[in-house]
Amino acid sequence: MLCGAKTRVANRGGLYQPRTRILRSSRRTGVDVRACSILALINSPEPHKELMQELSARMRHRGPDGHGYYGGETWGLAHERLAIMDPEGGKQPLWTEESAVVVNGEIYNFEELHERFKLPPSKTGSDSEVVLQMFEKMGPEMCQHLNGMFAFVAVSGDGERVCAARDHCGIKPLYMGRGENGETWFASELKAIVDQCTQIEEFPAGHYWTPESGLVRYYAPAWDDAETTRPTKGTDGVRAALDKAIRAQCMSDVPFGLLLSGGLDSAVVGTLLQPVLEELGQPFLTFSVGQAGSPDIVAARMMAEHWGTTHHEYLFTPEEAFAAIPEVVYHIETYEPELIRSAIPNYFLAKLTASTVKMVLTGEGSDELFGGYLYFRDAPSPEAFHSELRRIFHHLHNVNLQRADRMTMAHGLEARVPFLDPDVIAEVMAVNPEEKMILGSGSRDSGGRPEKNALRVLFEGEVPEAVLWRTKAMQCEGVGMNWVATLQSLCAAEVSDAEMQAAAETYPVNPPHTKEELYYRRLFEENYKGMDRFVHVWEGGCRAGGAEWKSAEYTREGLANTEQLSQGLGEAVTV
Numbered sequence: 001m002l003c004g005a006k007t008r009v010a011n012r013g014g015l016y017q018p019r020t021r022i023l024r025s026s027r028r029t030g031v032d033v034r035a036c037s038i039l040a041l042i043n044s045p046e047p048h049k050e051l052m053q054e055l056s057a058r059m060r061h062r063g064p065d066g067h068g069y070y071g072g073e074t075w076g077l078a079h080e081r082l083a084i085m086d087p088e089g090g091k092q093p094l095w096t097e098e099s100a101v102v103v104n105g106e107i108y109n110f111e112e113l114h115e116r117f118k119l120p121p122s123k124t125g126s127d128s129e130v131v132l133q134m135f136e137k138m139g140p141e142m143c144q145h146l147n148g149m150f151a152f153v154a155v156s157g158d159g160e161r162v163c164a165a166r167d168h169c170g171i172k173p174l175y176m177g178r179g180e181n182g183e184t185w186f187a188s189e190l191k192a193i194v195d196q197c198t199q200i201e202e203f204p205a206g207h208y209w210t211p212e213s214g215l216v217r218y219y220a221p222a223w224d225d226a227e228t229t230r231p232t233k234g235t236d237g238v239r240a241a242l243d244k245a246i247r248a249q250c251m252s253d254v255p256f257g258l259l260l261s262g263g264l265d266s267a268v269v270g271t272l273l274q275p276v277l278e279e280l281g282q283p284f285l286t287f288s289v290g291q292a293g294s295p296d297i298v299a300a301r302m303m304a305e306h307w308g309t310t311h312h313e314y315l316f317t318p319e320e321a322f323a324a325i326p327e328v329v330y331h332i333e334t335y336e337p338e339l340i341r342s343a344i345p346n347y348f349l350a351k352l353t354a355s356t357v358k359m360v361l362t363g364e365g366s367d368e369l370f371g372g373y374l375y376f377r378d379a380p381s382p383e384a385f386h387s388e389l390r391r392i393f394h395h396l397h398n399v400n401l402q403r404a405d406r407m408t409m410a411h412g413l414e415a416r417v418p419f420l421d422p423d424v425i426a427e428v429m430a431v432n433p434e435e436k437m438i439l440g441s442g443s444r445d446s447g448g449r450p451e452k453n454a455l456r457v458l459f460e461g462e463v464p465e466a467v468l469w470r471t472k473a474m475q476c477e478g479v480g481m482n483w484v485a486t487l488q489s490l491c492a493a494e495v496s497d498a499e500m501q502a503a504a505e506t507y508p509v510n511p512p513h514t515k516e517e518l519y520y521r522r523l524f525e526e527n528y529k530g531m532d533r534f535v536h537v538w539e540g541g542c543r544a545g546g547a548e549w550k551s552a553e554y555t556r557e558g559l560a561n562t563e564q565l566s567q568g569l570g571e572a573v574t575v
Contacts, residue, residue: 007304007311036063036092037188037409038102038174039078040153042162043211044183047076055192056080061331062104062188062409068092070100074159077102094124094132098157101135103128104188105150105172106416108248113145127251128152135163140208143218147248147422151203153186163210168219168422169365170205170397173405175534177201184211189406190333194528202534205397221422223429224390230383233430239272239458241428245421246272249361250280256359257285259349259415260311261478262299263470264452265363265372267463269418273361274307284309285357289349291315291480299467299478306464314352316345316479318486324348325491326523331410332403334535335510335524337517337556338542339403341476341484346407354411364404365419368393369428370452371436372472375544375551377451382433384548389429389436391546396420398536399543444469491519510537513556517541 037059041047053069056078060067063080070077070093079092079102093102110127113119119133127148134142135154140163149171153164164186166174177185177197186203187193193200203209206219222228246269250256258273260266270286277284286309288300297313304311321344329335332343353360367373371385373392379385401417408415418424431454440448450456451472459468476484492515503518504511507525509532512518524535539546541556 007301007313009313009315036104037080037192038092038104038151038153038186039188039192040102040155040164040186041071041076042074042153042155042159042184042186044074044076044179045181047071047074049076052076052078055187055196058192059187059189061412064412066091070095072155072157072159075155075162077153077155092126092128094126094129096132096136098136099132099154099161100157101128101132101152101154103131103150103152104174105148105152105167106249106251106414107131107146107148107150108251108421109145109147116145139163140165140210140213140216140218143208149416149420151188161210163208164203165208165218166203166205168206169393169401169420169425171401171405171417171420173397173402174203175200176203176209190528190531190534191330194531200531200534202397205394219422221426221429223426224393226387226390230386230433231430232432233427235431235435235454235458237427238424238431238455241421241424241426242268242418243272245418245424246361247276248421249416249418250276252359254359255282255285255357256361257287257353257357258309259353259360259362260286260288260300260303260309261363262288262296262301262303262467263363263473263478264456264463264468265366265419267303267363267467268366268455268459269361269363270303270307271459271462285312286310287312287314287349287353287356287360289314289316289345289352289479291317291483294478294480295470295473296478299470302464302467312352312356314348316348318480318483318490320348321345321483321487322490325520327410328407329520329523330527332406333524333528333531334398334402335517335520336399336535336537337514337520338476338538339399339536340520341487343403343407344487345476345479346403347410350408350411350413350415354408354413358412359414359416360408362404362415362417363419364400364415364417365396365425366452366455367472368396368400369419369425370455371433371438372452373543374451374472374553375547377438377441377553378549378551379437379547380549382437385437386433388547389433392543395536488514488516491516494519495522507532509533510535513541517556 039056060080066081068079068091077093093100107127110130113130122129131152143165150167151172151174155162173188175187177193177200180198185193207215207217209215258270286304290297292315328343328347404415435454438451495515495518512521542554544551544554
């Protein structure tokens with residue numbers, strides 16, 4: 001086992017210069033790994049190349065390494081690119097004499113698809129080329145065969161055949177709008193088309209669209225059927241499915257990293273990632289964020305020391321967090337308070353990470369599969385537990401995944417989510433919810449069973465006990481137990497009592513309930529006026545508010561008892 005982590009620390013934006021030698025090695029070669037943005041205009045009397053390039057540039061933070069345009073008489077495609085490999089062959093849009101495509105994301109099973117469907121040899125090193133080939137071969141039916149995180153628009157040369165699609169759970173974003181002349185727009189972010197459309201909607205996850213069919217759901221797993229009998233499987237297949245997903249998502253020809261929160265999920269991903277990196281001959285790079293002495297920082301250091309990683313930290317203050325809010329709201333395109341609180345440290349973390357690598361793995365999605373949030377302690381039955389998992393899973397694209405994508409892409413960084421591989425989802429959601437239930441107080445010391453026990457026991461003896469059995473903390477909680485209260489007071493100081501009294505009249509859609517919420521709302525309106533309907537707001541102001549049961553664990557201001565987050569981590573936790 002490796003030991004002795006090397007730690008680099010960045011405070012208040014002062015990023016270190018890493019001294020680690022970067023090795024270039026991979027089990028695959030010629031793979032174009034990219035994060036990017038797409039913009040498409042369909043059924044337009046004039047494609048307006050110059051306008052599209054200008055609108056696409058609004059998303060250049062997602063792909064600062066290059067941009068491209070390709071179009072026909074009635075359509076146009078634009079792309080901003082973050083390139084890690086194949087700088088020439090992987091440029092987008094991709095096209096043939098027959099059709100063209102723009103893709104945001106990764107198709108992890110592109111090699112398998114080539115073999116299975118006897119596709120012609122690739123002309124580029126881009127996994128995105130398989131989307132173009134599959135579109136030409138079978139049209140929208142291809143979507144059910146794709147394993148990845150993606151949003152794409154494909155169009156035939158004459159503009160008659162069009163297919164747009166978004167991955168199974170909305171890991172990658174996509175918006176769809178109608179222009180005043182009947183044209184159809186697609187964009188990775190709302191900011192690109194907010195002033196071009198008379199009507200805009202979020203493209204739903206797990207759907208494709210054609211002009212003839214409209215929106216069609218292609219991802220309809222058996223576990224998501226309310227009439228299906230309660231799942232009955234055990235956890236025997238979970239680890240193997242997750243290991244396979246992690247290996248598939250290490251598709252890269254340059255070193256990459258792990259976002260290490262110090263929680264269970266990133267510790268599990270890192271445990272399975274370490275042998276893969278050793279096989280590839282690549283360094284183990286980890287990245288964390290928090291206040292000095294916070295639970296996340298302390299626990300992340302434990303894991304970095306355990307693995308012997310080259311560890312990087314960004315330490316922030318509540319005042320720095322407050323100053324970043326306008327930029328965070330602009331990029332995340334929401335005013336939902338719980339999401340913004342979690343996005344702020346994520347923004348700092350992505351800034352730090354992007355100074356070293358262009359891609360990272362994360363532990364996102366585990367809580368929606370295993371029931372990791374603390375309000376699940378009050379679930380009255382296995383049936384209610386599983387029903388709540390289904391509910392919050394379908395909000396992922398508006399919450400965790402929106403935060404993960406927008407905050408990383410604000411700095412040109414790609415985040416991958418192996419827990420949300422379709423096979424991992426299917427395996428975990430087939431587990432009997434009785435095995436996921438939290439028993440007693442949730443404390444092992446008092447004979448209870450904690451949240452995500454079904455996952456924890458799979459890694460006993462491999463993850464240090466203090467981290468393996470650490471209490472679940474959302475990102476806005478683990479980075480510091482008291483900073484949110486300071487942040488809320490700073491926000492409140494920016495809002496007058498008169499403004500608060502008029503809040504419901506000023507904002508009749510989702511009216512703010514606190515000065516913190518009103519402050520975020522004002523910032524949102526500065527950039528996205530009239531776009532209220534795109535913002536997902538939790539019923540009751542927090543995730544737990546929409547559950548079938550009542551829980552005192554969370555309020556609209558956050559976790560009620562933050563002191564529990566330091567349990568098991570010793571005296572090193574100070575904030």
